[in-house]
Amino acid sequence: MSGFESAAAPASKSDAAGARRGPRSLLPGLAAIALGTIYVIALLVVEEQTIIIALLAAGIVAAVAAHWTGMLNPVASSFIDREQVLSGAVVAAVLAITVYFHADHFILLLVTTILLYVLATLGLNLQFGYAGVLNFAGASFFGVGGYTAAVLSTHTGMPHFLVLLTGGVMAAFIGLLVLLPVLRTRGHYAAVVTIAFALLFRTFLEVNDVLGGPQGLAVPGFELFGWSFNRNIDLFGLQLSFYVNYLLMALLLVIGAFVLVRRLERSWIGLNLDAQRLDETAAICFGLEIVRWKTTAFVLGNFLIGLAGALFAMMIGFIAPTNFTFADSLIFVSIVLLGGLGNPWGLVVATAIVVIIPEKLQAIQEYRFLLYAALVMLMLLFRPDGLLPRPVRNYFPGWRPR
């Protein structure tokens, strides 16, 4: 039982460590967030291509230097220790960016897109990173949410918040239908099924006139208790772009999902998921019901994806089958892999990179699929854990692995 003993010893030391956890442990994290925010604002503001390239190069150099000199470790620790406060700080940073760009439609649209992609990839992360279920149809389920929102908000009087939730439910339901036949089989069969679904979703939509066909559907804007999200806001004489509405809504959803995912990870459900992902045979031996856990994770993950898709559709105002192709699904997968399988913070960083850079660096717009795929390949060959690898599970509060 030596394992227990050595675990018990640090437990007492952790109280001492806890006493040391004063405001100092917050500093590295806060500093990182502040620097990051300034960098993002700069990147978004600048339009001159050469300056953008310079900024990006500087960013990469700084990140690599920080990694090599070990400066990132205190940041990582402070995130692990004081996650709640730092999460709040990140939210504050997002709000700061919103205030800075209050009237700029396009940038706010970009930020909200990032938030919604984070929401969707949180769902994918739940499926891939925690439960080990391959889902190559992320964009298609995103589309399910979007189309549900389109149909419901155009043809019924359902309150829009419920529409969002229904979008999530539809995605979860259809995901269940797709997955059920192959749950008892090995990993790569699930992969084929989701790939086939991804490819065929688009074809299915295109021949279906009820769902608008290739022409797509116009989606009415979101309305909450009579407040239309498509109207610019006038706050104390300041004109705010109507995208601020969507941004705040997306932020709320992301916060909710983030908390949910974190809680789940730390709970016994998360333990079960990790167990069956790492070694299915051993898990079965311990009595875990694989099918039940895989299904739960998949359904929950899809719910988040559908939710994101529904709000996205209402924000853009228009969806078509070509919004949700297989290539888009692969982008979602790339984000999850680049960010670090299982680490929600990695998703935030990876999504920001994936969305902002092609927009700013017009030259690579054409090449972005190629670049992401190549990056992921390099990642898989040399750093399979991703940019921000998932930290080792914290079994005891305050315990740190030696």
Next chain:
Amino acid sequence: MRKSGFGLTGALAALALAAAMAGPAAAQDKDTVKVGFIGPLTGGVSANGLGGRNSADLAVKLRNEDAGAKYHYELEVLDDECKPNTGVQAATKLGANPEVIAAATHYCSAVAIATVGTYNRFGLPVVVWGAVLPDITYGNDYKEVHRVNGTMINQNQVAAEFVREQGYETWVIIHDTTDYGKGHDQYFTEAVEGLGGEILGRFGVTADQQDFTAELTQAKSLDPDVIYFGGLTPLGVRIRAQMDKLGLEAQFEGTSGIVSDAFIEGLGPLAEGVIAFREGAPTEKLPGGQFFLEKYNAAGYEQPPEAYGAFAFAAMNLILDAIEEVGPDRELVRDWLNNVQGRDSIVGEITFDDHGQNTVALITKYVAQDGAWTLWEDSEYATGQRKLTGQQ
């Protein structure tokens, strides 16, 4: 440059921009005004998109060379890939940018019909230069949307009259499932049935479909005189080629979507004898056509203007005229455009009706002869030296 008032980065950016502008600063006495262009620059119909872009670019260039112009113009070009959602994205981008005053937009009808709501939402006045679906102007009351080229209603009316005159009786219609293809199906059916023609069957196919053996085999069993195709060049090429493979011998009739060099290049000898129709006269025969072609060739663009380049040129010029007269203000430009009556342009007189639609009465009939689209009247088919399929 956006939001450069804040902070260090703003100052840096401003410095950099000033440095970049130091060179050609001499010519920059006038304010710069931005105008936009959206078209399919990549994908199956990119030839038309690029031709349109070059034409719009030509208009802006010529205007900038004009010393009497009040402003210096900058053209912002975006690609809609002939896909509705990409078009909406591009439209959002232009619309959300307050510096863009107006834009010449879209060749693909499927995209144009999807973006009208976006232009209205952002209040960006636009002039469509190539999309022919009637609903783009007639399906809504948006004051921002105008169009210089004609719609497909006229085109199909003339087409129906022509083919009935040639003695054809039965048709099978193959159309793509976008609003463009469906529109053609609708208007042609109305027109040809009104003249006593019979539609034996119709098939809707996806815009990127590869294999038509199922549809064409069924069509073959129906034994029609003519296969009418409502859709764009890439599909047209495939269908015509596979018709030949399956031994389906019927006359192939198309719409403005296949009047392009790419269609003939894709088919080679199989293109011979295909008939198609288009609004407006061929570029050389337009009132300002020669002038336009001269300037276009002098500017040395890599791609030809294609069928709708002249319209893109006219659309952009209209926008530039508007800005010259009322200044760089979206609402004023929009109102000016709504009042355009009898204005001269290289495509003839432009008058926008209450829906912003220009009436273009002339429809041109084409037949593919010896590897080029030839005017019907000038072809050997009209004189009887060559025969269309199924004719004695």
Next chain:
Amino acid sequence: MDAGLLAQYVINGLMLGMMYALVAVGFTLFFGVLDVIKFSHGDVLTVGAFMALATYIGLETVGVGAGLPQLILMLAAAILGTALLGALIARYIVMPLRTAPPLNTLLITLMLGTVLRESVRLFYPQGANPKPFPALLPSDSVSFGNFTLRLDNVMMLAAGALVIVAVQLLLNRTKLGLAIRAVAQDEETAKTMGVNFTLIVLITFALGSALAAFAGLMNGLYYNEINFGMGLLLGVIGFSAAIVGGLGSIYGAILGGFLFAALQTVGAIALPFASAYKDVFAFAVVIAIMAWRPTGLIQEKISERV
């Protein structure tokens, strides 16, 4: 429906089946040898087709004779090119990841497929547009009523059948085939027996990729057109066919390929919106088959029971 129409459909189905079978056999070979699902297979097919086209264009500019000599040269170029590509993929991308979880190999080959596809689209001149492919086989045809039998279709069917038979012979009657099967069965023992593992793996990948190139060329000749996205759906279909037939079994792969084509044809005839839903229908049936017999119609060699 009359006999002629039915016969037409049958011929179409056979052509499709042949192409799917070729791709499926490739998948099975890779899986058998390295336990690896190489998702980039379909896109290797696309590369092969484009190589053939590029060779054709090159030959045309140089002025080499028309018809058969061109075809042979194109075939040779495509096969050699893709064989090389396949070997490189095996050496530098698949083999380094042998010790990693299988998920990684799956993902990396999927991404590789995207890289290949996008590279063709971006770097081949006008790659985003569909490209006309020359019709190099004689196009004479014989008509029986509604049914038109074209000589080139017959030739392609025959060629495809020959290739499959050749692969079978290679695997079952030659020393190389013996080595491949040995490696597929048990890597360690094969090595102990003196089989050069790395070499065999490279050869297998080269062989599978060459098959893909052949399928790509056939595709081009059949539709007279190729485009950068042609490999994606073909790859997924080939993979599904291989699975349905039972991964690891060559006969299963062939069976799966023709089965899928048959499903598509039936779907095209029976369903109201001809071509559009046929893919959906075929995949739905495939998924149903997978649910019923998870390890394929011809059982996979390994099984796990807890």
